[in-house]
Amino acid sequence: MSSVVARVQEHEDLLNDIQINSKVIEESVESIGKIVDTALNHCNRNTDTIENIENRLLAIETDDRSKHKEKETIKQMQETITDLKCRSMKSNLIFSGLHFQQNEICEAKIQDFLESELGINYRVSFGNVHRFGKPGLNGVRPIVARFIYRRELEHVLSQTYRLKGKRFGICEQFPPEIENKRKELYPVMKKAKMVGKKVKLVRDKHYINGKPYNNTTASKKQTTEDRDVLLNNKFSFTINGSPPIPPRRFKRSRNDSVGDESEKSILSTHM
Structure with missing residues (x-):
């Protein structure tokens, strides 16, 4: 009889443990559900925020495009006014x-x-x-x-x-805006004339040898060409009308001096 009572007591204890564990699991599931609900709420709010940001970015891009068009329109109007002037x-x-x-x-x-x-x-x-x-x-x-x-x-x-x-x-x-551009081109014209190129200035457009001058890309090329032409002119002038330039002095080694002495002695014997 005592063994039966002990076994019943053991089963009751086991049942109590199962009930306790079941309650803990229920509480854990409930807390997990709350966490999931909170995460879903945050996700929904983030989705709304992202949509709001995308709409604002789209509005900014549209505004930028409209401003760009307005700037282009203003630029065209300014060019038209300058042309009329x-x-x-x-x-x-x-x-x-x-x-x-x-x-x-x-x-x-x-x-x-x-x-x-x-x-x-x-x-x-x-x-x-x-x-x-x-x-x-x-x-x-x-x-x-x-x-x-x-x-x-x-x-x-x-x-x-x-x-x-x-x-x-x-x-x-010319209008002031054109005259200011022309003043910037005067030194370029003068330099091109110095090297024998044909120059022409039409309003604010500069032509060198019949080709339009580009201030951003052609300046380096033109500077190099002008320098080469000036150097060639200087060289031809030196040959035709100026005395020869003496060679630059350089250091001589002892072996070179010995070789020169031997050459002098050979020349003197032949003379």
């Missing part, structure tokens, strides 16, 4: 260095200047002639003259070589 100034020449006089008539002054300095003895047809801008180096403002006929303007420009070494100057009129 150039066209309106196409028939204008600027005369600098002419002294100012009270109650002067600018058109008559330009007519006298063309005849006395450029040898143009016919009456040039002008539309409007007046002083403008800031005073130049001589303290007087330049005069701008609008020509009626293009051929007369070109004739005046063809005679500007007569002003070399004088205080006067004649140039075409």
Whole structure:
């Protein structure tokens, strides 16, 4: 009887352990479920956040594209305005260095200047002639003259070589944005002329030997070519018109000096 009671007690203890373990498992499953629910909630929130970020990025990209289009439109408008300015100034020449006089008539002054300095003895047809801008180096403002006929303007420009070494100057009129670009190209033109190249400046476009000049890519190539041409010119000038350049001195070894002495002795015996 005692053995039966012991076995029953053993089974009861085992059953209690099973119940306790089952309760622990239930609590663990419940906590795991809560963790899964929390993770799902976080995942959903992250998904919403990612979608929000993607929408904002898409809006930014769309805004950037629209801004880029606006910049391109503004650039095209600026180029159009500059082109219109150039066209309106196409028939204008600027005369600098002419002294100012009270109650002067600018058109008559330009007519006298063309005849006395450029040898143009016919009456040039002008539309409007007046002083403008800031005073130049001589303290007087330049005069701008609008020509009626293009051929007369070109004739005046063809005679500007007569002003070399004088205080006067004649140039075409351009908008400030074009004139600033031209000033940057003047040194390039001068350097190209020095090496015998044909140069031409049309508005702000520079052509060397008939090819357009690219300031970013062609500058290195042109510098190398100009240096080679200058060196060749210098070498030919040295050969044709200058005395020979003595050789550079160099260190001589003892063996070289001994060899020279032996050569001298051989030459003296033959002589």
